[in-house]
Amino acid sequence: MWPWLGVAGLACLALLAGSATCVWTHLRVPARRTPSPPLALAILIVPVTLSHASVLTFESVLTFEAVDPITRTMTAVTVVQLVALLLCGLTLIVLTARTMPALPHVTPSSP
Numbered sequence: 001m002w003p004w005l006g007v008a009g010l011a012c013l014a015l016l017a018g019s020a021t022c023v024w025t026h027l028r029v030p031a032r033r034t035p036s037p038p039l040a041l042a043i044l045i046v047p048v049t050l051s052h053a054s055v056l057t058f059e060s061v062l063t064f065e066a067v068d069p070i071t072r073t074m075t076a077v078t079v080v081q082l083v084a085l086l087l088c089g090l091t092l093i094v095l096t097a098r099t100m101p102a103l104p105h106v107t108p109s110s111p
Contacts, residue, residue: 008052012081019088026095035099042092049085
């Protein structure tokens with residue numbers, strides 16, 4: 001099956017679109033900067049990445065020795081999807097960290 005049409009591929013596509021929307025909103029609409037949407041998307045990226053990575057074998061990624069060109073193409077597309085998910089996840093984690101409110105400063109009391 002083509003990598004974009006499977007369940008993990010559609011989840012990858014939806015998360016990439018959601019991540020792009022979240023980053024665009026963060027950059028263009030400062031009033032809507034909250035840590036919740038990027039954190040939720042970053043959390044959702046983890047199981048999708050793991051389920052997508054389970055399709056690949058280590059040997060097929062390193063050598064690209066597949067039986068036919070279609071399998072090589074599907075392996076390459078899956079690797080590109082994984083890289084895109086990882087980059088989006090890292091970007092969303094940075095956005096979450098930058099929009100988290102600061103902890104209140106507590107001064108110690110004197111006895």
